[in-house]
Amino acid sequence: MLKLTPIGTDIENVLKVIENKKKWQVWNVGSVGQWEPLSLGYDKSILIERKSIDVLIGEYTTIFETSVVVDWIFNDDLKLVNISVEITTDAP
Numbered sequence: 001m002l003k004l005t006p007i008g009t010d011i012e013n014v015l016k017v018i019e020n021k022k023k024w025q026v027w028n029v030g031s032v033g034q035w036e037p038l039s040l041g042y043d044k045s046i047l048i049e050r051k052s053i054d055v056l057i058g059e060y061t062t063i064f065e066t067s068v069v070v071d072w073i074f075n076d077d078l079k080l081v082n083i084s085v086e087i088t089t090d091a092p
Contacts, residue, residue: 001070001083001085002083004017005017005072005080005083006080007080007081007082007083008079008080009079009080010078010079010080011051011053011074011078011079011080014053014072014074014080015053018053018055021057023057023058024055024056024057025055025056026053026054026055027054027055027056027069028052028053028054029052029053029054030051030052050073050074050075050081050082051073051074051078052071052072052073052074053071053072054069054070054071055069055070055071055072056068056069057069057070064089064090064091065089065090066087066088066089066090067087067088067089067090068085068086068087069085069086069087069088070083070084070085070086071083071084071085071086
Protein backbone atom coordinates (compact mmCIF):
# COMPACT_ATOMS: atom_id res chain seq x y z
CA MET A 1 0.00 0.00 0.00
CA LEU A 2 2.83 2.39 0.76
CA LYS A 3 4.11 2.02 -2.81
CA LEU A 4 0.68 3.00 -4.17
CA THR A 5 0.03 5.73 -1.60
CA PRO A 6 3.16 6.92 0.25
CA ILE A 7 2.87 8.85 3.51
CA GLY A 8 2.18 12.50 2.65
CA THR A 9 -0.07 11.69 -0.34
CA ASP A 10 -3.08 14.03 -0.48
CA ILE A 11 -6.57 12.59 -0.12
CA GLU A 12 -7.48 13.30 -3.77
CA ASN A 13 -4.66 11.10 -5.03
CA VAL A 14 -5.55 8.31 -2.59
CA LEU A 15 -9.14 8.45 -3.88
CA LYS A 16 -7.85 8.18 -7.48
CA VAL A 17 -5.91 5.02 -6.57
CA ILE A 18 -9.03 3.56 -4.93
CA GLU A 19 -11.22 4.44 -7.92
CA ASN A 20 -8.78 2.75 -10.33
CA LYS A 21 -9.09 -0.53 -8.42
CA LYS A 22 -12.46 -1.71 -9.75
CA LYS A 23 -12.81 -4.62 -7.32
CA TRP A 24 -12.14 -2.53 -4.21
CA GLN A 25 -15.23 -1.47 -2.23
CA VAL A 26 -15.30 1.70 -0.12
CA TRP A 27 -16.81 0.75 3.24
CA ASN A 28 -16.61 4.04 5.09
CA VAL A 29 -15.44 7.61 4.69
CA GLY A 30 -15.41 9.33 8.04
CA SER A 31 -13.14 9.70 11.00
CA VAL A 32 -11.19 7.48 13.33
CA GLY A 33 -9.63 8.10 16.72
CA GLN A 34 -5.83 7.88 16.77
CA TRP A 35 -3.61 8.11 19.83
CA GLU A 36 -0.87 10.71 19.48
CA PRO A 37 1.98 11.17 21.98
CA LEU A 38 2.26 14.45 23.83
CA SER A 39 5.57 16.15 24.50
CA LEU A 40 4.89 15.87 28.24
CA GLY A 41 6.29 12.37 28.57
CA TYR A 42 6.33 8.86 27.18
CA ASP A 43 3.20 7.74 29.02
CA LYS A 44 1.09 10.73 27.98
CA SER A 45 -1.01 10.69 24.84
CA ILE A 46 -4.19 12.22 23.45
CA LEU A 47 -6.93 10.83 21.23
CA ILE A 48 -7.20 12.84 18.01
CA GLU A 49 -9.98 12.48 15.46
CA ARG A 50 -8.56 11.87 11.99
CA LYS A 51 -10.27 11.72 8.59
CA SER A 52 -10.19 8.17 7.24
CA ILE A 53 -11.21 6.01 4.29
CA ASP A 54 -11.89 2.30 4.83
CA VAL A 55 -11.80 0.04 1.77
CA LEU A 56 -12.43 -3.68 1.36
CA ILE A 57 -9.61 -4.73 -0.97
CA GLY A 58 -10.24 -8.46 -1.02
CA GLU A 59 -12.06 -11.50 0.28
CA TYR A 60 -11.31 -15.17 0.04
CA THR A 61 -12.76 -18.35 1.39
CA THR A 62 -11.01 -21.48 2.55
CA ILE A 63 -13.20 -23.00 5.22
CA PHE A 64 -14.26 -19.55 6.45
CA GLU A 65 -14.54 -16.18 4.73
CA THR A 66 -11.58 -13.83 5.24
CA SER A 67 -11.72 -10.10 4.46
CA VAL A 68 -8.85 -7.64 3.99
CA VAL A 69 -9.64 -3.98 4.77
CA VAL A 70 -7.27 -1.02 4.37
CA ASP A 71 -7.78 2.17 6.38
CA TRP A 72 -6.07 5.32 5.07
CA ILE A 73 -5.76 7.97 7.82
CA PHE A 74 -5.23 11.69 7.08
CA ASN A 75 -4.17 14.75 9.08
CA ASP A 76 -6.01 18.09 9.19
CA ASP A 77 -4.36 19.09 5.90
CA LEU A 78 -5.79 15.90 4.32
CA LYS A 79 -2.33 14.41 3.84
CA LEU A 80 -1.86 10.69 4.47
CA VAL A 81 -0.28 10.01 7.88
CA ASN A 82 -0.96 6.31 8.42
CA ILE A 83 -2.18 3.14 6.74
CA SER A 84 -3.76 0.28 8.63
CA VAL A 85 -4.43 -3.20 7.18
CA GLU A 86 -6.93 -5.42 8.97
CA ILE A 87 -7.54 -9.07 8.15
CA THR A 88 -10.63 -10.66 9.69
CA THR A 89 -12.03 -14.16 9.42
CA ASP A 90 -15.69 -14.97 9.99
CA ALA A 91 -16.13 -18.25 11.80
CA PRO A 92 -19.05 -19.84 13.60
